[in-house]
Amino acid sequence: MHIPFVDLKAQYLSIQSEMDKAIFSIISNTSFIGGPAADAFEKSYSEFMGMKHTIACANGTDSLEILLVAMGIQPGDEVIVPAISWISTAEAVTTAGGVPVFVDVNEDFLIDISKIEERITNRTKAIIPVHLYGNPVDMNALMAIANKHGLLVLEDCAQSHAATIHGQKAGTFGHAASFSFYPGKNLGAYGDAGGMVTNHDEIAKIARAIANHGQEGKHNHTREGRNSRMDGIQAAVLNTKLPHLETWTEGRRKNAQLYHSILNENVVKPIEREGFRHVFHLYVIQHEDRDGLMAKLKEAQIDTAVHYPVPLPLMPCYTSRFHHTEADYPVAARLAKRILSLPMYSEMTHYQIAYVAAHVNANY
Ligand SMILES: Cc1ncc(COP(=O)(O)O)c(C=O)c1O
Structure with a gap:
């Protein structure tokens, strides 16, 4: 039996x-760019988030970069980011000039809040916490540090739709x-898309303009x-899918529980901290012989992936610039060699989960 890493077809068939x-x-109706559907999505996503503004845009990398510019990042400003994320989190800082x-x-793979202050300098302008794998960062603790140092905070919610912290949505802190x-x-x-969310009118106004050639009103380009x-x-x-998000999120959470109950103690399993709603964009386990386990699962036709095999500061594009070594990021460097993402999607059947978990257990 082949178990795919995700099955977008199964989701499509459920709402075909x-x-x-x-x-x-x-x-x-030929409204191919923006138009009533995008307007409706902005409105319903703002309602879903309980926030004043949503600006629909082309992808989640642009949304990070545009928001940084709209928040006032200037050339040379430093922006704190976690050592493990998809590259967009750091890349957007550079492309925004920071x-x-x-x-x-x-x-737990999330930014170590206790280590943030030692990296703050007089050029630090912002922090980008990433709610990685769908597991929310302790935003109250992070905001306390940001407020103490007068720093801006841009939450990277690419993997954390519907995650909450003590009942409050990730992305609203x-x-x-x-x-x-x-x-x-x-x-x-069904292609690339992204969204920017804020309660700040000025950030929203600038971000909206930047995403549409700097226009504030047709042919009024107030900036490039x-x-x-x-x-x-x-x-x-997205309008069709949003009403299903809660059900799909619960499906992921149930599947995570099932993995948790079947997997044995030879692997380190992800844990949900009390009060922090993990939405399991990814179900990431740890194992000493990650590559061996991955190969055995592949033989059994179980697709897995690694998110991410190299910590960001150790990527060639950053080592050539900053000369970081593994010793600078010991936790990220160790975890990156141990992590393995198992198949995870709402439509996975209990049988499929049990099949994957049994293979993980049987091989180690
Ligand atoms: C944590 C994180 N940030 C940003 C992005 C960028 O999103 P996009 O692929 O829509 O540009 C991703 C997407 O993989 C991500 O996982």
Whole structure:
């Protein structure tokens, strides 16, 4: 039996008739860029988040970069980012003109809040916490440090749609939040798409302008921006999917519980801290012989992945610039060699989970 890492087809089949209708309506009304579907998505995502503004854009990398610029990052400003994330988190700092400053992670893969202050300098302007794998960062503790030092906070919520911290949604603590709606995300479009969320009118105004060539009103270019608009079909897909997000999130959480109960103690399993709702974008275990386990699972036709095999500061693009070594990021360096993401999606059957877990148990 082949177990895919994600099964987007299974999700599509579960909502096929409403999805086909929504996509066809865009084709028939020809509002291919922005338009009523994107407007409707901005409104419903703001309601879902309980925030004042959502600005739909082209992807979750643009949304990080545009928000940093809209928040006032200037050339040379330092922005603190975690040592483990997808590269967009750090890359956006550079493309916005800033300098990424990496902080090691904790055993839970999230930025080690106790190590942030030692990296703050008089050039530090902002922090980007990443709610990695869907597990939310302790935002109250992080905001206390940010406020003490007068720093801006941009939450990278690419992997954490619907995650909460003591009942409050991840993405509502900082000055702004960035979302990716890449197809495999917990809320995914059928192509690239992203969203910027904030309660700050000025950040929203600038971000909206930048994402549409710096226009504030047609042909009134108050600045140079870029083309980072969401297209109508992606907006229609997201409008169709958003009402299902809660059910799908619960599906992921149930599957995570099932993995947890079947996997034996030879692997380190992800844990959910009390009060922190983990939405399991990824189910990441740790094992001494990660590569061996991965190869055995592959033989059994079980697809797995590694998120991410090299900590960001140890990537060639950053070592050539900053000359970091593994000793600078000991936790991230160790975890990166041990982590393995098992198949995880809401439509996975109990049988499929049990099959994967049994193979992990049987091989070690
Ligand atoms: C943590 C994180 N930040 C940012 C992004 C960038 O999103 P996108 O692929 O939509 O540009 C991703 C996507 O993989 C991500 O996982």
